[in-house]
Amino acid sequence: MTAPLTAAITLDHVSIRFGDFLAVDDASLQIAPGEFFSFLGPSGCGKTTLLRTISGFIEPTQGRVLLDGRDMQGIGPNKRPTALIFQNLALFPMMSVADNIAYGLRVRGLSRRARNARVDELLDLIALPDQGGKRVDELSGGQKQRVAIARALAVEPKVLLLDEPLSALDLKLRQHMRNELRAIQRRVGITFIYITHDQGEALTMSDRIAVMNRGVIEQVGDGRSIYEAPCTAFVASFVGENNAFIGKVMASDDGIAVVETPIGLLKGRNARGLIKGSEAVLFIRPDVLQPNPPSEHQWIGGRVSEMAYEGSLTHVAFNAGDTGQKITMTLGRTDAAAVPAIGAEAVIGYPVEDALVLPRESFGRD
């Protein structure tokens, strides 16, 4: 595979093995210059390993990493045009804010004047002007965060790698920093690669997302396609809330599959073209379910078991049939008003094409 000139980063069949453990399994993808790209997955899925491979701390067991079309094999992290922001930021506590930011410049032998000019520029960028003389431990969590970004940007990397940098912040600050990060990325215009297990972060910030599970990149796409058209059962269950019903395809016709699930036969869109007899999982998002469905919808009978009112939305738990399998739905104000009281029998339903039938693979087996 030759990388097109436009790719900032190319992973070419990258596998990483630690002893017997396959941390990354045959990852191949291309990331464009200026893209905000996220790796999303649960802990231990190999996303951090992949990030460390791109930054040069780990050499791939197989395959190649290319930056700007250049093979990075044998090139150490100190020689790569990447900068990494660590999960715990790893600011140097014995140095001032300015010295932290100037560290990479000092290494490159810039004069004091050039360093100071660049540090001032970066302090403006991160909205901490004139704070260069402070000690790192005098800063708040969000400020430290921004200093870490400035320190990494100071060396003018082509790619900025971020390893869950927001995980140490509280919820409010985290949401604020999402916007901030995105704004900084637009201003500096370089490629950001962002590692996270938080789908909210990935969906709101990224141009594209790669969803990883057990070392495998399961799907690459923009947020909308990942959420609305997941290709695998793992992606469907990991990104966003989903009701999952494991079963077997009984019939398939015209893009609609009938799946035999523990709560009966359910119809859904056969996105992957599964044939009769395949093991499958049928996914229904909580927001496509509604009470008192019209006749063309797929109906499910059962009892309302819980209701949680949250203002504009109401979360309803529903026990299907006599199996007791719990189904959650999220309803708007009008629909919520139509839900019978807790314990009452009810029928809910969903438009058939809004449910998704995907191959089961290893889903729900462990």
Add this chain to the structure above:
Amino acid sequence: MHSSVGHSLILALPLVVIAAFFILSMLERRKLGSLAPVSFWRRNGIAISSYLVIAVGLWTVIMIVLPQLYMVDLSLRPKLTPAQTGGPRDVYTLENYHYFLYGSTTSSANWNTTHIKAFFLTIGASVLVTILNFVLCYPLAFYMAQVTTRARVRIFMLLLITPYWVNEVLRAFAFRVLLGSQGVINTLLLKTGVIDQPIDFLGLDVGLYAGLAYAYLLMMMFSLYNAIESLDRNQIEAARDLGAPWWYIHWSVVMPHAKPGIASGATLVFMLNAGALAAPLVLGGPRTLWFTPIVYDRFYQAFNWQQGAAYAFILLLACIVFVLLVLRLFRVGLGEIAR
């Protein structure tokens, strides 16, 4: 001043200091009023509190303060026969310190070059050995603290500690056997034809420096290991990611972080070296007069305890001043060392 005042002063001084501290704490509690934290006595109960106070107090006063004060007192007295004790000549004097400088209790005509030279040699050589220890220990400590696995660290620790089961005197003589002109190394070099005359390792003080460096290696080792171990590995990686070469990472990240450890290791090694007795006595070359054997000789050869005490104090004071200066130079607070 007549010297009989001295002994009552020695006994009174610790009591006065303790009383002063007690009064200070009382005043502070009174100032804080109801905000004062639960008192030591109430928190621990009378029995435990009394035990702690008496144990620590006795330890400090009897084991540390009194003997040292007594030695100071001794160093300021002239050497007298029993008959003269308490007589008109039994007064405080600086003649023992005078002797160190001029080699005589009365005349100031000539410098006491032998002793002064030995003194500066001891200080200088201790500095050298301290630096040597640092150079030897730093790479190993870094490797143990940041690079290798936990299981390996345990093996290294064991390998480092077990040789110290051998006592200092035996070790010093073993070095003699190893480095003597008929020793293992010389025999080996002669037999293989590398040299045709035995090398006088002991005369060249190789044995002395090797023995000293070895004797207090662990002090440096553990101080450095502890300090480097607490460094977040991400900081090393961050520096590397920002383009720093390995030596600059050590200079700009690892060593500044380990500074308190380096300082405490260096202080310990320096103090212990300057005061070492066995190694200089056994391994010192014929031309090398170390200061500690001189002090020893004042006590047991010249049988002049007053002068010995003065000499020991000169060494102690010099070491303290030197260490404080060096700490000042590297901007390390005394409190940091204890971390």
